[in-house]
Amino acid sequence: AQSVTQLDSQVPVFEEAPVELRCNYSSSVSVYLFWYVQYPNQGLQLLLKYLSGSTLVKGINGFEAEFNKSQTSFHLRKPSVHISDTAEYFCAVTPLSGGYNKLIFGAGTRLAV
Amino acid sequence: GAVVSQHPSWVICKSGTSVKIECRSLDFQATTMFWYRQFPKQSLMLMATSNEGSKATYEQGVEKDKFLINHASLTLSTLTVTSAHPEDSSFYICSAREVAGREQYFGPGTRLTVT
Numbered sequence: 001a002q003s004v005t006q007l008d009s010q011v012p013v014f015e016e017a018p019v020e021l022r023c024n025y026s027s028s029v030s031v032y033l034f035w036y037v038q039y040p041n042q043g044l045q046l047l048l049k050y051l052s053g054s055t056l057v058k059g060i061n062g063f064e065a066e067f068n069k070s071q072t073s074f075h076l077r078k079p080s081v082h083i084s085d086t087a088e089y090f091c092a093v094t095p096l097s098g099g100y101n102k103l104i105f106g107a108g109t110r111l112a113v
Numbered sequence: 114g115a116v117v118s119q120h121p122s123w124v125i126c127k128s129g130t131s132v133k134i135e136c137r138s139l140d141f142q143a144t145t146m147f148w149y150r151q152f153p154k155q156s157l158m159l160m161a162t163s164n165e166g167s168k169a170t171y172e173q174g175v176e177k178d179k180f181l182i183n184h185a186s187l188t189l190s191t192l193t194v195t196s197a198h199p200e201d202s203s204f205y206i207c208s209a210r211e212v213a214g215r216e217q218y219f220g221p222g223t224r225l226t227v228t
Contacts, residue, residue, distance in 0.1 A: 032215060041224065043119075043222045044157075103147075103217060105156045105157050107156045
C-alpha cells in the first residue's frame with residue numbers, strides 16, 4: 001500500500017519570496033509522483049510529474065520538484081511566488097504496477113501568498 | 114489537449130431526488146475514468162474507477178447502489194447520485210486516463226448541494 005504525507009497544511013509566504021512545499025511518501029513498490037494545483041471551486045491541474053530519468057523535474061508556472069528516493073520525498077519549490085500562486089497543492093503517487101490506476105493523494109497544502 | 118469537462122458545474126436538488134453528473138473527455142479517448150469526492154478543505158477521496166464497457170469498481174465504503182456509474186463510451190462517464198440526502202452534498206471531481214496513458218486529467222468539478 002502507498003501513503004502520502006504533506007507535512008504542512010498551510011504555508012504563508014510573502015510575494016516574491018521562495019517557497020518549498022514538502023511531500024513524503026511510503027510505498028513498497030516503485031511509484032510515479034505528481035504535484036497538482038487546485039484553485040477555489042475548480043478541478044486539479046497537473047503542475048509536474050516524475051516518471052523516470054532526471055530527479056529534478058520542471059513544471060508549469062515556474063515550479064520544480066526534486067525526487068529523492070533515499071528520503072522518499074518529492075518536495076515542490078518555486079524561487080519567487082506571485083499572488084496568483086495562492087491555491088491548494090496536492091502531492092500524489094501511483095504505483096508503477098496495477099495499470100497506473102490508483103492515485104493516492106496527500107492531504108494538501110494551502111499556499112497563501 | 115487532454116481536456117475533461119463536467120456538467121453541470123453546480124446543482125442544487127431536493128432530498129430524495131436523483132441527480133446525474135456527466136464527465137467527458139473532449140479531445141482524447143478515455144479507457145478509464147475516475148470519480149472522486151472532496152469535502153471542504155480536504156483531499157480527494159477516490160469513489161470508483163470505471164472502465165469503458167464494464168462495471169465500475171468501487172472503493173471500500175462507497176455504496177454502489179447509491180452512486181451509480183456508467184461508462185458507456187470512450188468519452189463519457191456518468192455518476193448518478195440516487196435518493197440524495199444532505200450528507201451527499203460535496204464537490205465531485207472526475208478524471209480520465211487515455212488509452213495506455215500514465216496520468217489522469219481532471220475535470221473542473223461539480224458542486225452538489227442537497228437541501
